[in-house]
Amino acid sequence: MTDPAAGLIKQHLIDPEICIRCNTCEATCPLGAITHDSRNYVVDAAKCNLCMDCVPPCPTGSIDNWRTMPRAEAYSVEAQLGWDELPAEWSAEALAAASGAAGVETSEPEAPAAIAVESTVHEFNSAQFNATLPPWSAAHAYINLYGPRCAQHSISATVVGNVRVTEVGTDYDTHHVVLDFGSLPLPVLEGQSIGILPPGVDADGRPHHARQYSIASPRNGERPGYNNVSLTIKRVLEDYQGRPVRGVASNYMCDLEVGDRVEVIGPFGASFLMPNHPRSHIVMICTGTGSAPMRAMTEWRRRLRASGKFEGGKLMLFFGARSQQELPYFGPLTKLPKDFIDINFAFSRTPGQPKRHVQDVMRERAADLAVLLADSNAYFYVCGLKAMEEGVVLALRDIATQAGMDWERLGATLKQEGRLHLETY
Amino acid sequence: MSSIDYSQKIPNNVDLSADRTLQRALEQWQPNYLSWWKDMGPDGSLDYDVYLRTATSVDPQGWAHFDYVKMPDYRWGIFLNPAEQDRKIHFGDHKGEAAWQDVPGEYRANLRRIIVTQGDTEPASVEQQRHLGLTCPSQYDLRNLFQVNVEEGRHLWAMVYLLHKYFGRDGREEAEDLLERRSGEADNPRILQAFNEPTPDWLSFFMFTYFTDRDGKFQLCALAESSFDPLARTSKFMLTEEAHHMFVGESGISRIIQRTCQVMNELKTDDPARLRAAGVVDLPTLQRYLNFHFSVTIDLFGADESSNAAIFYSSGLKGRFEEGKRSDDHQLKGLTYTVLKADNGRLIEKDVPMLNALNEVLRDDYIKDSVAGVERWNKVIEKAGIPFRLKTPHKAFHRNIGSQATLKVSPEGKVLSEAEWAARVDEWLPSASDRAYVQSLMGRVVEPGKFANWIAPPMIGINRQPVDFEYVRFN
Ligand SMILES: Cc1cc2nc3c(=O)[nH]c(=O)nc-3n(C[C@H](O)[C@H](O)[C@H](O)COP(=O)(O)OP(=O)(O)OC[C@H]3O[C@@H](n4cnc5c(N)ncnc54)[C@H](O)[C@@H]3O)c2cc1C
Ligand code: SF4
Numbered sequence A: 001m002t003d004p005a006a007g008l009i010k011q012h013l014i015d016p017e018i019c020i021r022c023n024t025c026e027a028t029c030p031l032g033a034i035t036h037d038s039r040n041y042v043v044d045a046a047k048c049n050l051c052m053d054c055v056p057p058c059p060t061g062s063i064d065n066w067r068t069m070p071r072a073e074a075y076s077v078e079a080q081l082g083w084d085e086l087p088a089e090w091s092a093e094a095l096a097a098a099s100g101a102a103g104v105e106t107s108e109p110e111a112p113a114a115i116a117v118e119s120t121v122h123e124f125n126s127a128q129f130n131a132t133l134p135p136w137s138a139a140h141a142y143i144n145l146y147g148p149r150c151a152q153h154s155i156s157a158t159v160v161g162n163v164r165v166t167e168v169g170t171d172y173d174t175h176h177v178v179l180d181f182g183s184l185p186l187p188v189l190e191g192q193s194i195g196i197l198p199p200g201v202d203a204d205g206r207p208h209h210a211r212q213y214s215i216a217s218p219r220n221g222e223r224p225g226y227n228n229v230s231l232t233i234k235r236v237l238e239d240y241q242g243r244p245v246r247g248v249a250s251n252y253m254c255d256l257e258v259g260d261r262v263e264v265i266g267p268f269g270a271s272f273l274m275p276n277h278p279r280s281h282i283v284m285i286c287t288g289t290g291s292a293p294m295r296a297m298t299e300w301r302r303r304l305r306a307s308g309k310f311e312g313g314k315l316m317l318f319f320g321a322r323s324q325q326e327l328p329y330f331g332p333l334t335k336l337p338k339d340f341i342d343i344n345f346a347f348s349r350t351p352g353q354p355k356r357h358v359q360d361v362m363r364e365r366a367a368d369l370a371v372l373l374a375d376s377n378a379y380f381y382v383c384g385l386k387a388m389e390e391g392v393v394l395a396l397r398d399i400a401t402q403a404g405m406d407w408e409r410l411g412a413t414l415k416q417e418g419r420l421h422l423e424t425y
Numbered sequence B: 001m002s003s004i005d006y007s008q009k010i011p012n013n014v015d016l017s018a019d020r021t022l023q024r025a026l027e028q029w030q031p032n033y034l035s036w037w038k039d040m041g042p043d044g045s046l047d048y049d050v051y052l053r054t055a056t057s058v059d060p061q062g063w064a065h066f067d068y069v070k071m072p073d074y075r076w077g078i079f080l081n082p083a084e085q086d087r088k089i090h091f092g093d094h095k096g097e098a099a100w101q102d103v104p105g106e107y108r109a110n111l112r113r114i115i116v117t118q119g120d121t122e123p124a125s126v127e128q129q130r131h132l133g134l135t136c137p138s139q140y141d142l143r144n145l146f147q148v149n150v151e152e153g154r155h156l157w158a159m160v161y162l163l164h165k166y167f168g169r170d171g172r173e174e175a176e177d178l179l180e181r182r183s184g185e186a187d188n189p190r191i192l193q194a195f196n197e198p199t200p201d202w203l204s205f206f207m208f209t210y211f212t213d214r215d216g217k218f219q220l221c222a223l224a225e226s227s228f229d230p231l232a233r234t235s236k237f238m239l240t241e242e243a244h245h246m247f248v249g250e251s252g253i254s255r256i257i258q259r260t261c262q263v264m265n266e267l268k269t270d271d272p273a274r275l276r277a278a279g280v281v282d283l284p285t286l287q288r289y290l291n292f293h294f295s296v297t298i299d300l301f302g303a304d305e306s307s308n309a310a311i312f313y314s315s316g317l318k319g320r321f322e323e324g325k326r327s328d329d330h331q332l333k334g335l336t337y338t339v340l341k342a343d344n345g346r347l348i349e350k351d352v353p354m355l356n357a358l359n360e361v362l363r364d365d366y367i368k369d370s371v372a373g374v375e376r377w378n379k380v381i382e383k384a385g386i387p388f389r390l391k392t393p394h395k396a397f398h399r400n401i402g403s404q405a406t407l408k409v410s411p412e413g414k415v416l417s418e419a420e421w422a423a424r425v426d427e428w429l430p431s432a433s434d435r436a437y438v439q440s441l442m443g444r445v446v447e448p449g450k451f452a453n454w455i456a457p458p459m460i461g462i463n464r465q466p467v468d469f470e471y472v473r474f475n
């Protein structure tokens, strides 16, 4: 898929005209993404994962600034340190031209610096519908127990499993990595993520920054009753421009052997959490490794069901990949009972077949989705490739409108009630 | 641990109920505190619902929780940042040893003095600001004033907790005295002079929160490095709250400047008389207020040479600003620092042992930070196309502490005779008529979204609420 919008990132910036240089944000950021000199406070786009931790504590609101940028043009730390005011937003035309010209390949998940791709053509802003609150019945999440700003900077885990979950022979391999924390606490819920600190230093001699990975196992462990989590990690073997490059953390993780030790920070995320009331429905929309949190939620529901403690509630999954061979967990997924989960695949590169993206499949299932959109017990989760986000939210909008619902009102309700969650990277 | 228990009489995250004696002692102090607040807290604020920020925990998700709170019902309490495991002392003679969880006997008196001095400034500023609610320029500003007030009150709680928990009977007595002293009262004044100066109007309030609360930031940063771990942790959390106070000052002055520049451009004049007739604060008056608050505040850092400062540092009680980021040996023996001295009626530079000059080091760090903010105000003037620049005065201007106090020095740094000074002082410091004019501007504006004529609305509301949000509900 070549999507001109996909070369875009949303960059986090601080308004130097409003910021009072109070250091609160730097002291808060769990990833050490904020730095300053005597002139300005700035955010390093390569480190910031847009977790929003710094936004509420900032006394001025100056930290709540975002620019849609062609990735290649993202403002460097050095450039930002020299600013007296924020640069103007790029016009839609300029963005389209810059990203179109780059012709970016985007069917892989991208770096933490990126979130929602915003449309360059129309005014639709999918990110505005993203809930910042969890469902009302979500369990309480612990966050930021370990990190540079915490009492303990990281926690050590032991690798107790590492298997490849995509077919051998395809360009990319995705690994299922299991980490065990022994007797150290790392309580997590489905939908949260953790950060991995790769060993060694970067080109400037500084320790590598943390990379985030969603947790793929349910709350009571990959192996129930054990203090472990699993991750779904895809090797990065070329950068966004398609040039060969070995991603630091993803390759380190995929190459780990059982018994190796890994430094972890986190957990992160207090809103992308699953509902726990028995009649709640979950609609999961993902691509690639975005399936990790969906696997966690599905597995938790499966365990509950097996224990006989759960009344029901629908699970609906929309899962996109280039091909069946590149889709992690394909085998196990297809073995789940049909009355437990309603699975819809979309493959964009199956030879001899038209490209299908998740939003295309969602539109085919409009009748079922419309009912769920109208049901306050139904919760929607979107995770994976950032280029999918806008298309997915637009599809939801169209489905609602065609069913006679007022999208503006529904969209606001979805956000307010913690019913729509977007996590794209 | 990081979450704050609001079901307790004294909300806290220090497991207060596990220490019955301490809990009882603080519960006895509490009614005195409340009666102090009723007497000396913001005038006429009882029964208002104010849109306040209250911490529900000390981590990012919890400490900026916004809701309406009835003013006297604000739940003051004791919040400490989580402990860092195995924290080590990182400067002074004890460098490398484990941070103290209790007060070492030999440093007891000095630590108590540091904590009492810091604690004394907190109720002092509430007292200084108590009449301002009656002349607020908008509901937004009124809310900010109350936010500053309740947090100063909470910072007092933080220091009182340390006194009660770690200093026994002496500590309890000191804690009581904190409620006895009164800002500006002749027989029982606040410890530091800047906290006895009146804050009669909102221009002074904004200058105070810009300059004097910034002193708070630097002092707290220095205390956040302390080897006495409970003090370090309390100070860290106080710093997060202090940031808002400086914001109130920086943006307040910036909004005054913006409004003045707007009127200057409308009327095409820089004549103070015409601008005063138009009801705004002319820039030269602003400069005089700035001179006053800057000079009074830099006195707060103490004498330029001080053996106390050396002792506080070497014994590990109080570090430097951003101690952890500095690359020297963190012991400073044998190093020197250049200070300004009065010498036979002249100002000279003199190298003195760094350890004795630590007040000056902190003062210079502070000055750098203040100047940077003044430059941001200048950007507002520049943007309006007006050829005027605000400037911080010379370090020796209008000093009352340190060797420079013996000299009269102009804002440019020229040493003057008493006569010259007396003849020109009204050019440099707010005169009685300046103060009278500024006070004449102060009228209460509380309709949501309305602002007094002399100040521009803020760029954004609090917690991203609209500017015309109902920040205060008068019941
Ligand atoms: C909340 C969140 C959850 C995430 N969950 C997962 C997950 O469950 N599984 C998972 O595999 N990843 C996930 N990611 C992405 C992951 O954090 C890393 O971005 C990814 O592993 C690349 O890191 P790296 O160190 O290997 O590459 P780096 O060394 O950081 O990058 C090397 C080069 O490749 C480029 N690059 C980085 N990432 C990609 C990419 N994905 N595709 C193409 N080029 C890239 C960089 O710009 C750089 O030029 C998540 C990200 C976020 C923000
Ligand atoms: S918290 Fe806000 S005001 Fe303070 S330094 Fe950071 S961006 Fe600036």
Ligand code: SF4
Pocket: A012, A028, A029, A030, A031, A032, A033, A034, A043, A047, A048, A049, A050, A051, A052, A053, A054, A055
């Ligand atoms: S959004 Fe999160 S990662 Fe980014 S700067 Fe803020 S706190 Fe740090």
